[in-house]
Amino acid sequence: AQSVTQLDSHVSVSEGTPVLLRCNYSSSYSPSLFWYVQHPNKGLQLLLKYTSAATLVKGINGFEAEFKKSETSFHLTKPSAHMSDAAEYFCVVTVAAGNKLTFGGGTRVLVKP
Amino acid sequence: EAGVAQSPRYKIIEKRQSVAFWCNPISGHATLYWYQQILGQGPKLLIQFQNNGVVDDSQLPKDRFSAERLKGVDSTLKIQPAKLEDSAVYLCASSLGRGTGAGELFFGEGSRLTVL
Numbered sequence: 001a002q003s004v005t006q007l008d009s010h011v012s013v014s015e016g017t018p019v020l021l022r023c024n025y026s027s028s029y030s031p032s033l034f035w036y037v038q039h040p041n042k043g044l045q046l047l048l049k050y051t052s053a054a055t056l057v058k059g060i061n062g063f064e065a066e067f068k069k070s071e072t073s074f075h076l077t078k079p080s081a082h083m084s085d086a087a088e089y090f091c092v093v094t095v096a097a098g099n100k101l102t103f104g105g106g107t108r109v110l111v112k113p
Numbered sequence: 114e115a116g117v118a119q120s121p122r123y124k125i126i127e128k129r130q131s132v133a134f135w136c137n138p139i140s141g142h143a144t145l146y147w148y149q150q151i152l153g154q155g156p157k158l159l160i161q162f163q164n165n166g167v168v169d170d171s172q173l174p175k176d177r178f179s180a181e182r183l184k185g186v187d188s189t190l191k192i193q194p195a196k197l198e199d200s201a202v203y204l205c206a207s208s209l210g211r212g213t214g215a216g217e218l219f220f221g222e223g224s225r226l227t228v229l
Contacts, residue, residue: 034217036218043206043220043221044204045220049217100158101218103155104155105155106154106155
């Protein structure tokens with residue numbers, strides 16, 4: 001079984017300040033982990049993925065995430081928020097066999113000017 | 114490269130009516146997914162196809178929902194009869210389904226259903 005919990009349903013940051021979106025997972029097998037972003041009225045877009053290689057993963061638009069097995073976490077960060085980062089972010093876990101993805105509940109990011 | 118195409122983008126129907134959504138995945142993608150996303154929630158998998166076979170439909174309400182992918186390419190999701198609680202965005206996604214592409218999904222923009 002696998003599950004994922006996003007610890008914050010909403011995050012509000014000022015433009016130019018760091019962003020931290022928290023994600024914890026559980027999985028019976030070695031997981032693959034993903035972060036997706038969804039802008040209003042748009043489909044989901046892959047930001048980055050972890051698939052058992054480097055634990056620090058860099059993605060698009062300056063985002064990165066660190067896989068910490070001891071903490072079962074995969075938090076998403078960005079050093080400096082931009083107005084265009086306002087969106088909803090989903091943490092996703094899967095195990096390779098079966099390829100079934102489980103989504104977290106999402107974190108809505110608001111960026112203040 | 115063309116992305117995942119979905120239609121219609123918006124649909125408003127009354128309860129007990131029927132509706133169908135269409136999805137055309139990225140060329141060459143063997144795996145196709147239909148997700149339901151209710152406002153304020155994360156996407157929930159309804160059905161997953163591998164080519165034209167069903168891999169997982171455990172969360173599909175089979176008394177009213179049906180889906181097919183007859184030729185292993187495009188897919189149709191049908192709801193009949195619709196209920197108020199079916200109001201949601203229906204997202205289609207596709208993936209290579211193997212190797213390093215496994216788990217990396219490409220999503221369409223979704224079909225927003227409102228049931229009155």
